[in-house]
Each structure stands twice: as structure tokens, then as C-alpha cells.
Amino acid sequence: MEPWALTLLNALVWGALWALLAVGLSLIYGALGVLNLAHGTFYMLGALLSWALTPTLGFWGALCVAPMIVGLIGAGLAQPLVIRRARAPLSSLLIMFGIMLILQQLVTLSLQMATGELRHAVAPPLRWPIAIGARFYDGYRVIVALVASAVLLGLWALWGWTRWGCMLRAVRDNHELARVVGIPVPRVQAGVFGLGAALAALAGALTGPITREVSPTMGTEILLVSVLITVVGGMGSLGGAFAVAVLYSFLENFLTMLADPMLARAGALVTIALILLIRPQGLGGAA
Amino acid sequence: MKRLTLLGALAGVGLLPWVWEGAALWGINLFIWGLMALSLNLLYGYTGLLSLGQGVYFALGAYGAAWSVIYGHAGFWTAVGAGILCALGGALIVGWVSVRTSSFGFVVITLVTALICYLLALGLDSVTGGEDGMSFRAPALKLPGLVLPIQNLFVRYYLALGALLGGLGIAYLISKSLVGLALRAVRDDEIAAEAFGYNVFAVKLFAFVLAGGMAGMAGAVWALSKEFVRAGLFQPFAAFVSAQPDPDPLIAVLLGKAGTLLGPVVGTGILLGLRELLGSMWPPGYALAMGIVVLTRALFRSA
Amino acid sequence: MITRREFLRTSVGATLGFWLLGSANWAQAQPIRVGHQLDRTGAVALFGKWHNRALEAAIKLVNERGGINGRPVELVNSDDAQTKPDVGKDEFEKLVTQKRVDFVIGSVFSGTNIATAPLAKSLKTVYFPQGIATDITEKFGNRYVFKSYHTVRAAIESAHEWVFGNLGKRFTIVHSVIDFGRSQAEDWAAKIRAAGGEAQIISVPFPAPADLFSIIQKIDLSKTDVLYHAFTAVETARFLQAAFDQNLQARVKVLGLIEGIDILSTAEPWLEGTYFISGYPRRADQVPEELRDFDREYRRRVGISAEGFALDNPREVVPIADLFGSWQAIFLLKQAAELVNWRSKAENPALIKALEGLTMPASVGFPQGAQFVRAQDHLVFHDHYIERVENGQLKVLERIPREKSLYKTSVDYTKEEF
Structure with missing residues (x-):
């Protein structure tokens, strides 16, 4: 019994993390019309930066600062590289791919030079075992779920109830019209790119103490899964991304209990991909 | 004159290992990965389909060949055929779903296919060998009146060279034929191509399956000459997570010239040379160079 | 520039010279x-x-x-x-x-x-x-x-009697799906069945998934005396930490081969009290008396401290x-x-x-x-050793003579042609 209760809890935690990643990707697609292949790299950057900053700022300080830095990097890169050329999909894909490769290599290089090692162990920031029956659940993970949910709620409020959110939706729905009514489209786009990057970085910084390890390649698989979640959720649809993220997390965690972990993940990916056969535009996508 | 240069170059490549044996191992890599780049060029260069998961068909080709030898005790040519068939089958299924989607959808499906296949290959380690892989004894290459052991370096060299020449032949024929015209029409303007009566779906699917088969051929030759396969062949972005990776076909195509016959092979050669050069002096430089190639090519892309 | 004649002269001279010196001497200098x-x-x-x-x-x-x-x-x-x-x-x-x-x-x-x-x-x-x-x-x-x-089989052959007698016969084996992990699972399972014990096997892909939480959930504690792990170093650390989060170390005996943690420091809470089968004690004071002179020389020449750390980097475990x-x-x-x-x-x-x-x-x-x-x-x-982490340090509990690891082999390479 306990293993199932714990698995349920863990599925919720990872659901919130995947949602952070997928919502970020979806936001970026909505505003800029590009598929951010560097999303996994931002995730990795967040995890590594927060690991590197923890000795000076403490874990919680690093958790706040790392996503901000990554967000600024994202916004800075968006302006010259992405926005001006976002029209041709093939070019934008290659640009994102190039950014991903270069960022990843720069990180690898600096990590190698600074520490001589690529994989680093991450110590848990706090020890708070929550007893569930005879077993324990790591209380840190519960905090992760709470932080991620709070950020997602804040985002939802921003999206639905503020002037900024209104501009975002306008840019997503119609570029030209948004420009005509005086919205500074390029600036909004850069801001959204930075925001998406920061969300990915936050997910990375939160995950570090869960996986107990950070390395420059940790974002590769994350990218592929979150891209699929976003597409199945409907490109640009935040609600869809959220729903599919949670669905994927439940499938992955519960299937792992029943089968080989790799087959379970493959099964979860195939299952959510099948949704595309029924709704090619994705769950939340407009028909 | 042109024909003479071509013959001369061919003779030079053919005689190279006799002059310098060290070139043989290097040449085998060039030919196999060159063929792989050639297959991606059919997709990206000629048809405008950007696939980031072409490694899947290489791996399917490799496993098809390996399985037919391990479980079916197949002969050499049967093994190559089995590899190509495996890759063709996989490409047909994935292509059927993916080529009808937008350019983003296509990239996502090719990438996620690679991830799913990789996970399956790791999970089904009893048949794939997992990350350790499986070694096997490759059957001898039989030609009329000749039995050549694949363990011989020279046999492997000429086998890889032959495969590359075969791939180049196919690519040449296609580029000169009406089919090649159709591919380029779809690349340059899908709607116009449709208006001229081309079945865009069929044209794209043809390109995808053909490219898959070619990658499968490269994979089968790779597996038979290494006498080895491993699940890591399926790994998405394999060329970017390893320290001294094999040449990535997309980078090779971008580095050479997309849509030309020999460009991808030249690109592969440059990548191999860079790896050799930087690998001993400054390994991270190689990976960094790949990123810079992609970014500059994308920024200065005309389309 | 060397002319053809000069080249001929030197090469003939050199060949003659070597011939006179005798090829045997020449080979020995190489x-x-x-x-x-x-x-x-x-x-x-x-x-x-x-x-x-x-x-x-x-x-x-x-x-x-x-x-x-x-x-x-x-x-x-x-x-x-x-x-x-x-x-x-x-x-x-x-x-x-x-x-x-x-x-x-x-x-x-x-x-x-x-x-x-x-x-x-x-x-x-x-x-x-x-x-x-x-x-x-x-x-x-x-x-x-x-x-x-x-090899894994020799280590298991030598240690199994001690392990069954002192730790128990009901195993849950969690192993990485590489030859290193797979052969540990197979060889242990064979020994356990022969001894009338129970073996649950959970295989974990290599590289291991980022979160090992769900894998820990699959361990049935009611049927486990010994939790056996078979991963490579960094993954062993991640697995044992995930197990520690759920308090498994306190509830079952944890055992593995020393190769699984050979580059990790043992001063970790999640390693405390766990058992290892090893071919060589990490700490010099655990080496048997009669071998200490050799051990000192071996450590000095490779650059290993008495505690098993690198001499040029006191934080690196060798x-x-x-x-x-x-x-x-x-x-x-x-x-x-x-x-x-x-x-x-x-x-x-x-x-x-x-x-x-x-x-x-x-x-x-x-x-x-x-x-x-x-x-x-x-x-x-x-010989083999059973070691246990006590107060953050590996301590030898038992030395097992090499005769005990002589398992029956199924091959005979001496019959093979060269």
C-alpha cells in the first residue's frame, strides 16, 4: 500500500516540474513562433548555476538568483538571434539548435576548467523525512511541488488578469495587429523568451537535489520529453501543456512500478503521443 | 577531362590503404559516416525536411544486420539486406505519421522517435545487449569466385567505399531524374508543387523512406565491419553528449553544402579531420566548432 | 638533400652494420x-x-x-x-x-x-x-x-558462505543492466537458489533514470534480508542515497562489491553500516600483517595514502x-x-x-x-575480504582464503589452438 501512496505523491511532484518546463516552452512558442530547442540547456544551466552559487548564497538564495540569470541570458539571446529571423521555421530551428550546442559546450568547457569534473553530486538542502507508514518521503520534494505550483499559479494570474498578460495573448494571437495597437512586440517577445528560460532554469535548480547530480548533459532528455508534452498539449496552449505534463508524470511513475523503467517511460511517451492521432493540433490547440 | 579527374580521384582513394595502412581505419569512418550524411542530405538538402533523428535508421540497419547474423545465421548479403529492410520498415512507419505535419511537428516526431527507440533498446536489453552491446562474428563477404573475411582491414575498407559509391550513385540518379525535380519543387514551395499536381505527401514520404534505407545501409555496413552493435546507436543527440563523437550527419551536411552531391561527404571529412586535429590538442574545441557551424549556417541561410 | 647514391650507401652500410652486430642484440635493446x-x-x-x-x-x-x-x-x-x-x-x-x-x-x-x-x-x-x-x-x-x-563469480563464490551465514538468504538484487551488474545478479541468484533462499531481481537501465525513487518503491521489504546493489560508482551513490531517503539502510542489510563504490568516500550517512566484498582493503591498517611491507611500497609507488586517498589530492578516493x-x-x-x-x-x-x-x-x-x-x-x-563501513571507515570483518573462490569453470582454453 505504502509504495503506491508514495508513488502518487512523487507523480504529483514531477507533474509540477514537467509543467514548469512545458509551460515555458509553450509560452515561447506562442509569443515567438519558435520551438525552443535550447530549453533543456536552460534547465541544465539553472541546475548547474544553483549548484555553483549554493556555497555563497545558500540553497534558497541560489534558487532565486539562478533562474534570474538564465532569464537574462535568454532575453539577451532572443533579441539579436531569434526574433528577427523567426519567420522561416527551418532557420529558427537551426538557430535554436546552434544556441543549444554552443551554450552546452561553453558550460562543459567552463565546468571542466573550473573543477576538472563534469558530473557533480548535489547535497540535499534539508533533511525532512515525512513518515508514511513504515517508509519515508523526502520532504524537500513536497517543497518543490509547492514552489512549482505557486509559480504556475502566479503565471496563470499574470496571464489572465494583468495588462502584461493581455499583451502576451495579443502577441500570440496576432503579431501584426498587436504591433498596430502599439504593443512593443519585440520587447514583449524578448521578455517572454527570458521568462520561459527562467522557468526551465527554475525547474533545473529545483531538480538538482532530487536527482542528486548535475552535469552538462542532464538537459538532453528533458528537452525531448518536454517538447513532446508541449506539442501534445497544443503549441501555445498553457492549460494543455499543464494537463499533459501531469498526465505524463502519472503514467511514467505508475508504469515504472509495473514494468521495466525504460519501457515504462517509452510507454508513457507513446501513450501521450497517441493523443495526437485523435487531436493532431494537441489537447488545447485551436482546431 | 572531368571524367579523367574523377577516375584519378577514385583510383587514388582505392589505392590509398596500400600506400598508407593507417589511412584505412580513417577511410572506413569517412565512407560510412559520409553515406549517413548523404542520406540526411536527401531529406534536408533536397526535400527541405529537417530530421534530428536520422540515427534511428542507422541503428535499425545495424541491428537488422546483427540480428540476422546472430539469430538467423544469415550470410553477408542477406545481413546487409535485412539491415536495409529494417530501416526501410521503420522509416515507412515514422514517415507515414511525420511527413504530413508542419516543420516543427516533423522535427519533434523525429526527435521523440529517437528517444522512444533508445528507451526501448535500453529496456529490451536481452535482445539488444543494452549499453554494453552485442558482439558477433560477421560472415565472410562472398562475391562470385571470392570469399573475403570481413576481419581483414582492406576488405572492410573496400566494403565501406563500395557502400558510399552506391549511395552516391543513387543520389546522382535521383538528382538528375524527375523525382529529384519533384523533391526540390516540394522543398522550394510546397503549395506551388501541389498546384502543379505533385502529391506532396507521397514525394516527402518517398524521400524519407529512401533516406532511411540509405542510413540503414550505412548502419548495416558499420555493424558488420565492427562486428558489434549497442543500444547507444539510437541515442538522440548522441553526437553532442559524447566527448569525441562520430560525425553528426546534420553538421556534415551544413558544413559541406546542402543539396549538392559531394558536399555532405566533404563535410564528414572535415568533421573527422577536426576531431583528429582537436581531439589530441583541445577536445572541447571540436564540439564548440559544431555549434558555431550550425549557428552561422542558420544565420546566413538564404531561405 | 640526400642523393640517391648517398641514400643507397647509408642504407647498405646500416644493414651490414646491424647484420654484423647480430639481430639478437638489436632486438634486446628495443x-x-x-x-x-x-x-x-x-x-x-x-x-x-x-x-x-x-x-x-x-x-x-x-x-x-x-x-x-x-x-x-x-x-x-x-x-x-x-x-x-x-x-x-x-x-x-x-x-x-x-x-x-x-x-x-x-x-x-x-x-x-x-x-x-x-x-x-x-x-x-x-x-x-x-x-x-x-x-x-x-x-x-x-x-x-x-x-x-x-571476476564477479570468483568474488561471489568466495563470499557466499559468509554472507548467507551472517546476513541472510533472502535477497533483493538491484542491478544496472551492463555486464558488470548483470553477472552479479545472475551469479548471486544461482547461489541463493542452490542454498534454498529467495532472490528478487530488479534491473535498472544504464545509464540509470534521473529519479530512482520509483525503483526503490519496487523493493518488497517483507521478503528482503539483504539489499544487494550492483551499479557503477556514481550510480551506486545515487541509488544508496535514494534508499537512505526511505530509511532502507536501517531496515535491511545492504551489500555490494567494492568495485561499486571504489571511487567514493565512505564517510557518508548512506554508507554507514553497509557491507562490501573486496579484493583489497582500502585502508592500510586493515591489510594483513604479513603483507604490510608490500602494501606500503605499492601505495607509495602508485601515489595512494594509507587511508586510500590520492597523495596529490587528499579529497580524491583511489x-x-x-x-x-x-x-x-x-x-x-x-x-x-x-x-x-x-x-x-x-x-x-x-x-x-x-x-x-x-x-x-x-x-x-x-x-x-x-x-x-x-x-x-x-x-x-x-584472497577476498568482507568489509563494513563503521564510523565512516571501511573495516575488514573477515579474510577469505583464495581456495574458497575456486568455482567450477565451464571452459578450457588450454585446448584451444594458438
């Missing part, structure tokens, strides 16, 4: 080249680095003592074998055909060893693989492959139990080559026959104690 199939990157990179250091130190010692048959020994490193079997195999071929080495010390990655073994035979080069999967000797070995250090396989391969070669007065690869059959059944006395070259090479499967047998 160094013996030992290749190292070296993983510089990938999962076993840290092990590769230390094996390389051990080889350097061993060769330096051999050369100080007059080399092998009076000829100096030279270490030739391969390019990066990347912890990938296909790459390692290519590097082996390059070592033999291009760099012209006489012997090759193998990678630490069992998959690479298994892929390389057939090549060792076809290139007629004696190969010392450093992985420890059972299949290296039991299934994929051949006349040219020698294991200078135990895989001391793992790397003496490479260290003693060099002395194995020296002993056998001098026995048959080996001069070139053409004399490999004689060398191999000398290696088969060779016994080695305890010495600096064999700091682990007296050992012998079993002729049939080319495996070296040595």
Missing part, C-alpha cells in the same frame, strides 16, 4: 611496448585514469629492476576509448597494428573487454582485460585473454581494490616472459603456456598476497 586501452571519458574515466597511473608506476618499478629479460618496458596509451565497446575495439586494433605494441592492458569496462577479446586472438596479442564481468572468462575468453584480477589488476598484470608478464626468455610476439605460445598455471608469491608485484593463474580459464585467484 623496449617492450605495453599498450593501454584507456577510457579517458565516459562512465569509467576515473578508473581509467588510475589504472593508467598504476601501470606507469608498475613499469617504472620493473625498469628500475632491469626491465623484462634485460629490455626496458614502455607504456603506450591508446586514444580515448570513451567507455564504448566499438571505440575500444578500434583503439585496440590501432594499438596493435599501428603503434606496434606487444601486449595490451584492457579497459575497465566489461563490454569493451568482451568486444575486444576475439580481436586479441585474431591479432595474436596477449590481452589483460580489467573489467570483472563473469562472461569475460566464462564465455568470451580465449587463449590470448588473461584476467589478472578476480580505486585501490580495482587497479591492482593492472599493477600485477605487468609483474605477471615479467615473471612469465623471463621464465621462457620471451623475445617477440612470435614466441607468444610459449609465453601463454608459461602463464597458464603460473603461481606468484606475495611480493611488491603481488601485494595482495600469493596467487595463481588457473590454466583452464586464465583467471587469477586471490
